[in-house]
Amino acid sequence: MDMENRKEQIIERALVHIKKRGYLSFSYDHLSKELGLTKASIHYHFEKKESLGLAVCDRLETGLDQMMIAIKQMDIDPKEKAIEFLRMRLSYIDLDEICPISAFQADFPYLPEILKQSVQHVTNKELGCVAELLKDIHNNEAKAILLLSALKGALQYRRAVGGEIMETISKQLKELLQ
Amino acid sequence: MDMENRKEQIIERALVHIKKRGYLSFSYDHLSKELGLTKASIHYHFEKKESLGLAVCDRLETGLDQMMIAIKQMDIDPKEKAIEFLRMRLSYIDLDEICPISAFQADFPYLPEILKQSVQHVTNKELGCVAELLKDIHNNEAKAILLLSALKGALQYRRAVGGEIMETISKQLKELLQ
């Protein structure tokens, strides 16, 4: 198969696995079986697991860039834009998944150094995105931290207490931005 | 060594490891080396890893009970009691740790069934504790979810962005309860 397509396909599946299991717990074996390949073939495209982890972080950053472009072009009240960001972020996360950035953070102390740096970068980028969308509101950095922490904490709670929790949280976060 | 003391000691170390690495990632080998024992000796006290996981959940529940007793006896404004709960919960979590309940939640889909049940139980118990302390405030269940999600999400953020985030969150959570 064409190399760029295959690489993309592997990154895509790895991202799903990270959202479901976390970075440390997913394996080349899981991945290869789903893609109809062998572990060795994955290693051909991404020599080490950390290379694949880095590629996934890059992809998350690209996704954030695209979301910001889309949101800035929307014809909605600026005060709605942070909420729209959270809504779009959630749309990429299934019921049995958590935020991939949270997953990396949970494994953080045991990541290879270079991957830690990428995780820090995408973490700060996402915080910066929300803070930027809140720029007309007082105390935007602190508010961005509160919104994202609550959203991602709730995604983990969802695993144990069920999906209704997300509506409870979303409602309150919207109130917080009134 | 006395069996009850040894069991307690193992549970205590396991809890620390879960806060640092998560349930799936800590091992009897890590534990045994710290305690000056062998893996086999840990297996004598807790035949399977899931038995140890269950004991850790029990310990967390006991801790919640004790905290609630202590807080109810405190001579402070009822409106301060939820904040005091969060403060006490935080005091058991080091700078390089996350909330152990969050750690179990992150691993949730890959836990043995019986341990899932224990994690659900302690999760709901903690939510119930905060909701109870908020009982004079409107919408207490929803507020409890918001407070705990934000606190625990922030603990994971701390790993990637540093400790200052906790003061930002604490300050905002206090404002939310005014």
Place this chain on the structure above:
DNA sequence: GTCTATATCAAGATAGAC
């Protein structure tokens, strides 16, 4: 109650054929 030794399995990674 703790030990040594070992069985079993899964993971990351590499060598070399096609």
Place this chain on the structure above:
DNA sequence: GTCTATCTTGATATAGAC
């Protein structure tokens, strides 16, 4: 680009001696 085969490591768990 993908394969088979293999190495190495680390994990859960058990058997049996002391």
